[in-house]
Amino acid sequence: MALRAKRLFGNKTFEVLADKGYYQAKDLEKCTEKGITLYVTKQTHANTTKDQAFYSDQFKYNKTKNTYLCPAGKELHYHRIRKKDRKIIGYEYRNFDACQDCKFKARCTRAQKGRSIFRHVKQDLLDRIDTQTKENFKKYKLRQMIVEHPFGTIKRGWGAYYFLTRRKVSVSAEISLSFLAYNLKRVINILGTEEILKRLRQRGNVVPV
Ligand code: SF4
Numbered sequence: 334m335a336l337r338a339k340r341l342f343g344n345k346t347f348e349v350l351a352d353k354g355y356y357q358a359k360d361l362e363k364c365t366e367k368g369i370t371l372y373v374t375k376q377t378h379a380n381t382t383k384d385q386a387f388y389s390d391q392f393k394y395n396k397t398k399n400t401y402l403c404p405a406g407k408e409l410h411y412h413r414i415r416k417k418d419r420k421i422i423g424y425e426y427r428n429f430d431a432c433q434d435c436k437f438k439a440r441c442t443r444a445q446k447g448r449s450i451f452r453h454v455k456q457d458l459l460d461r462i463d464t465q466t467k468e469n470f471k472k473y474k475l476r477q478m479i480v481e482h483p484f485g486t487i488k489r490g491w492g493a494y495y496f497l498t499r500r501k502v503s504v505s506a507e508i509s510l511s512f513l514a515y516n517l518k519r520v521i522n523i524l525g526t527e528e529i530l531k532r533l534r535q536r537g538n539v540v541p542v
Contacts, residue, residue, distance in 0.1 A: 335347075346368075353375060356375050375459065429447035483515050
């Protein structure tokens with residue numbers, strides 16, 4: 334969608350705001366390659382114990398040493414490559430010896446041997462996008478005001494929690510009608526019917542009354 338929108342706007346400088354549901358490394362990379370500036374919040378890195386002090390983002394990466402420093406101050410070393418469908422998806426870091434003597438082990442992991450940290454193969458890019466998003470958080474917040482309002486109104490205000498029709502063509506028509514009604518209501522709220530009619534008359538799009 335971002336690439337299509339960029340084309341429609343004539344390939345100008347383009348910034349995209351998206352929520353964590355769109356945080357897919359493959360898509361983020363594609364957009365970055367096409368020169369799109371992204372502001373996307375990352376997904377929460379929960380661990381099995383649900384203790385936030387030991388979420389994976391609490392483990393600090395040291396690029397020079399290629400190690401992670403855990404919340405207990407222990408270094409986790411590179412252990413192995415992780416693959417999926419024969420493709421490298423990332424790398425695993427661990428230090429089971431340190432975990433065995435660690436007083437925080439029960440808070441950090443439920444794995445008997447100790448904690449492992451996964452580093453995504455595109456982690457450097459993801460980190461850059463995270464920094465970019467944090468530095469422009471005011472812009473990112475605009476997304477909630479602009480995008481959440483229509484969905485909130487249509488779903489919660491008008492009770493359209495589910496579709497009444499089936500099949501893509503019918504569902505597309507149904508949602509288009511909902512958004513048409515939303516847009517009309519919004520423009521009436523902002524401008525008022527008199528002003529809308531005045532502007533339409535100026536454009537010659539409406540028969541004068
Ligand atoms: S269990 Fe291991 S990784 Fe977790 S805090 Fe202790 S030493 Fe660090």
